[in-house]
Amino acid sequence: MKLPVSTEWVLHCAATLAQLESGATASTAQLAQYFDLPAPYLAKQLKALVKAGLLAAATGPRGGFRIARPISEITLLQIVEAVDGTSPPYECREIRQQGRGALAPEDCRQTCVLAQRMADAHEAWRGSLAGVTLADILASLPPTAPARTRRRLAGIT
Amino acid sequence: MKLPVSTEWVLHCAATLAQLESGATASTAQLAQYFDLPAPYLAKQLKALVKAGLLAAATGPRGGFRIARPISEITLLQIVEAVDGTSPPYECREIRQQGRGALAPEDCRQTCVLAQRMADAHEAWRGSLAGVTLADILASLPPTAPARTRRRLAGIT
Numbered sequence: 541m542k543l544p545v546s547t548e549w550v551l552h553c554a555a556t557l558a559q560l561e562s563g564a565t566a567s568t569a570q571l572a573q574y575f576d577l578p579a580p581y582l583a584k585q586l587k588a589l590v591k592a593g594l595l596a597a598a599t600g601p602r603g604g605f606r607i608a609r610p611i612s613e614i615t616l617l618q619i620v621e622a623v624d625g626t627s628p629p630y631e632c633r634e635i636r637q638q639g640r641g642a643l644a645p646e647d648c649r650q651t652c653v654l655a656q657r658m659a660d661a662h663e664a665w666r667g668s669l670a671g672v673t674l675a676d677i678l679a680s681l682p683p684t685a686p687a688r689t690r691r692r693l694a695g696i697t
Numbered sequence: 698m699k700l701p702v703s704t705e706w707v708l709h710c711a712a713t714l715a716q717l718e719s720g721a722t723a724s725t726a727q728l729a730q731y732f733d734l735p736a737p738y739l740a741k742q743l744k745a746l747v748k749a750g751l752l753a754a755a756t757g758p759r760g761g762f763r764i765a766r767p768i769s770e771i772t773l774l775q776i777v778e779a780v781d782g783t784s785p786p787y788e789c790r791e792i793r794q795q796g797r798g799a800l801a802p803e804d805c806r807q808t809c810v811l812a813q814r815m816a817d818a819h820e821a822w823r824g825s826l827a828g829v830t831l832a833d834i835l836a837s838l839p840p841t842a843p844a845r846t847r848r849r850l851a852g853i854t
Contacts, residue, residue: 543698543786551811552792576796616814629700629786635709639733641849653837654708657773661825668818680810692798 541629543620546585549577550623551616553586554594556693558611558674559686565604570696585623592622611678617669630658698786700777703742706734707780708773710743711751713850715768715831716843722761727853742780749779768835774826787815 553571560566568586572579586605589595596608607614632655636643651659678686710728717723725743729736743762746752753765764771789812793800808816835843 541698541700541781541786542788545788545790547787547815548790548792548811551815555811556798574796574798575792576799577792616811616818620815624698629698630704631699631702633702633705635705635732635734639731640853641713641731641846642733647839653834654705654712654773657826657829657834658704658708658777660829661773661822664825665818665822668821669814672814672817677810677814682804689798696797 543624546581546623547620549575549582550585550589550619553582553605554589554607554614554619554674555677556689557595557605557607558614558678559681559689560606560693561690563606564690565598565602565606566693567604570604570693573696574693588622589619592618594618594622607674611674614674615670616672616677617666620669628659628662630655630662632658700781703738703780704777706732706739707742707746707776710739710762711746711764711771711776711831712834713846714752714762714764715771715835716838716846717763717850718847720763721847722755722759722763723850724761727761727850730853731850745779746776749775751775751779764831767832769830769832771831772827773829773834774823777826785816785819787812787819789815 552575556571556574557566566574568579568583571577571586572582586595587597590597590605590608594608594614595605597603597605632652634648634652636652637645637648709732713728713731714723723731725736725740728734728743729739743752744754747754747762747765751765751771752762754760754762789809791805791809793809794802794805
């Protein structure tokens with residue numbers, strides 16, 4: 541059970557964009573150099589965040605990405621699911637209904653209890669990530685972090 | 698983020714073995730036919746459960762697998778981690794320490810807060826599965842289930 545490597549990228553890029561002044565943007569090239577990441581693949585991930593409504597993309601000479609909503613309304617779950625999708629890790633293929641031990645369809649009207657418990661665990665994971673916003677993350681950084689982030693990003697042309 | 702298909706297999710096989718009379722066993726061939734699963738690959742998964750101390754393997758003409766400890770002490774987490782391993786889905790590769798925005802090593806003595814929150818979510822998932830035992834699963838089955846399971850398994854030679 542693995543999340544894509546790009547999960548770390550988008551979490552850090554979103555936290556970085558959340559530190560910019562209101563309306564300011566950063567380009568894919570800037571973010572790629574900031575974290576030494578492959579720009580073409582990073583661009584694809586950032587587009588996924590735009591599609592999910594978490595980032596806004598501005599075109600033109602001063603184009604780039606910015607956070608699209610209040611950072612207190614963007615959760616880690618939204619960021620992670622924007623790039624990895626929402627399908628749960630456990631797939632129930634109803635093996636209880638196949639083979640020599642197959643249960644009758646009328647005995648399978650309810651979700652298999654094993655699938656239910658696996659779904660409960662996934663909801664616990666989702667609930668944990670839904671309870672953390674970008675605002676929470678920023679609040680845990682040193683007070684000097686945003687100024688440093690802006691300065692370093694601005695130095696990348 | 699996906700669990701292997703065999704996760705469903707081992708959960709159901711463990712729940713099936715938990716319904717046998719004390720000391721009774723079922724072979725790989727019986728379990729494979731019971732759920733219509735590929736026996737060689739199922740055998741590999743059952744061996745992983747033995748290695749994890751959840752099942753015991755008996756050799757000889759009446760050989761097969763049986764539950765190795767009280768079913769109130771076998772959790773879904775143990776079964777899932779026996780076949781999928783214990784490594785968490787999120788990998789922190791410390792991108793905060795690379796690129797033009799790299800933080801100094803002395804600023805990275807603590808775990809990255811994003812990695813911490815991802816680890817919290819994984820622990821929530823683990824905690825949920827650790828809270829469900831095979832005894833809980835059996836308690837949720839119809840009272841007629843164990844007798845039916847034994848009868849069906851015994852019919853497979």
